[in-house]
Amino acid sequence: MSLPSALLDRARVAARPQVTGSVSGAMGLTLTVDGLAAAVGDLVEIDPADRRLFAEVVAVGRDRLTCMPLGTLSGVHSGAPVRATGMPLQVPVGEALLGRVLDGLGRPVDGGPPLGSRVSYVDLASETPHALSRTRVEEPLTFGVRALDTLVPCGKGQRLGIFAGSGVGKSSLLAQITRGTDADVRVIGLIGERGREVREFLEENLGAEGMARTVVVVATSDEPPLVRLKAAFVATRIAEAFRDEGRDVLLLMDSITRTAMAQREVGLSAGEPPATRGYPPSVFAMMPQLLEKAGTGTTGSITGLYTVLVEGDDHNEPIADTARSILDGHIVLTRKLATVGHFPAIDVLESISRVATAVVPPAQMADAREVRRLMGALRDVKELIEIGAYQSGSDPLVDRARGLAPQIDAFLQQPMGESTPAPESWDWLQRIVRSA
Ligand SMILES: Nc1ncnc2c1ncn2[C@@H]1O[C@H](COP(=O)(O)OP(=O)(O)OP(=O)(O)O)[C@@H](O)[C@H]1O
Numbered sequence: 001m002s003l004p005s006a007l008l009d010r011a012r013v014a015a016r017p018q019v020t021g022s023v024s025g026a027m028g029l030t031l032t033v034d035g036l037a038a039a040v041g042d043l044v045e046i047d048p049a050d051r052r053l054f055a056e057v058v059a060v061g062r063d064r065l066t067c068m069p070l071g072t073l074s075g076v077h078s079g080a081p082v083r084a085t086g087m088p089l090q091v092p093v094g095e096a097l098l099g100r101v102l103d104g105l106g107r108p109v110d111g112g113p114p115l116g117s118r119v120s121y122v123d124l125a126s127e128t129p130h131a132l133s134r135t136r137v138e139e140p141l142t143f144g145v146r147a148l149d150t151l152v153p154c155g156k157g158q159r160l161g162i163f164a165g166s167g168v169g170k171s172s173l174l175a176q177i178t179r180g181t182d183a184d185v186r187v188i189g190l191i192g193e194r195g196r197e198v199r200e201f202l203e204e205n206l207g208a209e210g211m212a213r214t215v216v217v218v219a220t221s222d223e224p225p226l227v228r229l230k231a232a233f234v235a236t237r238i239a240e241a242f243r244d245e246g247r248d249v250l251l252l253m254d255s256i257t258r259t260a261m262a263q264r265e266v267g268l269s270a271g272e273p274p275a276t277r278g279y280p281p282s283v284f285a286m287m288p289q290l291l292e293k294a295g296t297g298t299t300g301s302i303t304g305l306y307t308v309l310v311e312g313d314d315h316n317e318p319i320a321d322t323a324r325s326i327l328d329g330h331i332v333l334t335r336k337l338a339t340v341g342h343f344p345a346i347d348v349l350e351s352i353s354r355v356a357t358a359v360v361p362p363a364q365m366a367d368a369r370e371v372r373r374l375m376g377a378l379r380d381v382k383e384l385i386e387i388g389a390y391q392s393g394s395d396p397l398v399d400r401a402r403g404l405a406p407q408i409d410a411f412l413q414q415p416m417g418e419s420t421p422a423p424e425s426w427d428w429l430q431r432i433v434r435s436a
């Protein structure tokens with residue numbers, strides 16, 4: 001009988017003689033360890049007798065390791081014993097994770113039973129599918145949100161950004177999508193959010209029904225930057241494992257901006273120079289690495305939805321700019337709509353899905369295009385209408401758009417708790433286009 005190689009590796013690690021090194025210095029976010037051999041990317045355990053603090057080896061010298069702690073350094077003293085684990089961070093994967101809430105390092109934090117042997121463990125690092133081995137995005141993935149399913153349609157394996165200022169409804173939209181989507185599995189990464197909000201998100205927005213087919217990975221804003229950064233990769237790694245089983249996964253990340261901020265803290269403390277608006281180069285290297293992991297594989301797919309915080313409506317902010325250039329489409333939420341109570345506050349005309357024509361049949365596409373045309377016509381003369389300078393009858397398209405505006409508005413607005421199956425949304429849209 002042959003043992004699985006992962007099991008053999010573990011047995012080898014366990015059987016190795018234990019060598020203990022010691023902490024020789026700690027400054028900022030880095031820690032130096034003497035007298036221990038380890039590879040870059042491996043985890044070491046500091047002061048194992050006291051509490052479980054892990055650190056990742058980021059650089060190795062002749063007999064000194066430079067490590068970054070995955071926890072707070074307070075209480076770590078020089079000379080504290082350090083043990084090599086012999087492996088990089090291990091991420092739990094598998095069906096048993098559904099319904100569970102994990103911390104940024106993949107450990108359960110929901111008070112539920114230990115994961116034990118019901119999950120398997122894999123290295124955090126993974127192969128990104130090669131561009132040519134990826135299947136094309138051809139099938140729609142629906143969200144149960146009318147404005148998105150019809151006017152900004154998403155395909156299985158597509159990666160979309162949700163761009164918005166603070167408090168415009170990004171997280172609420174993610175929750176609505178999580179409950180309404182037809183994806184097999186949902187993985188949510190909550191990165192750098194306020195602790196108070198996480199509970200609210202899980203209990204009120206997501207609810208028990210939303211949790212059932214969902215895995216949540218949380219690293220709140222008070223966690224060390226490396227943990228926040230890892231959390232984004234841990235959530236993605238869990239999604240990759242489901243994809244590799246042939247499943248269609250929806251990965252929702254709130255937010256990519258805070259993930260980039262975590263990388264900035266890590267980069268700056270490692271001595272990188274700040275480049276674009278205080279972001280060191282490693283931030284712009286990390287973003288494609290993370291975002292390219294989503295998408296289609298040879299089997300299965302990861303559809304990625306990433307929220308991007310646009311501060312002060314500056315859409316050219318470097319993180320938003322980089323995200324936009326990597327992603328296959330964007331959903332724009334505007335404060336203008338949110339303040340008048342139009343939710344979800346999606347600016348349909350500014351939102352674009354690059355795969356729309358590939359995933360929507362031509363007849364439906366024509367209806368969607370017509371609604372966009374009507375909305376566009378109305379937007380162009382909005383100011384004229386407001387000041388009373390528009391004369392009815394001067395443009396038949398505008399007149400038609402004005403007549404249909406209340407119906408279009410009713411279609412686009414959708415209360416939080418409501419989910420509309422895509423066929424119903426398309427029928428509704430068709431009724432609007434065919435009426436009057
Ligand atoms: N579909 C909706 N229906 C009604 N109200 C909504 C809806 N979506 C959002 N809101 C309102 O907008 C507020 C902010 O929403 P949310 O927390 O989702 O925004 P956010 O963009 O994630 O904010 P932050 O940038 O702080 O993370 C909510 O508290 C709620 O009052």
Ligand SMILES: [Mg+2]
Pocket residue numbers: 170171172254
């Ligand atoms: Mg939010």
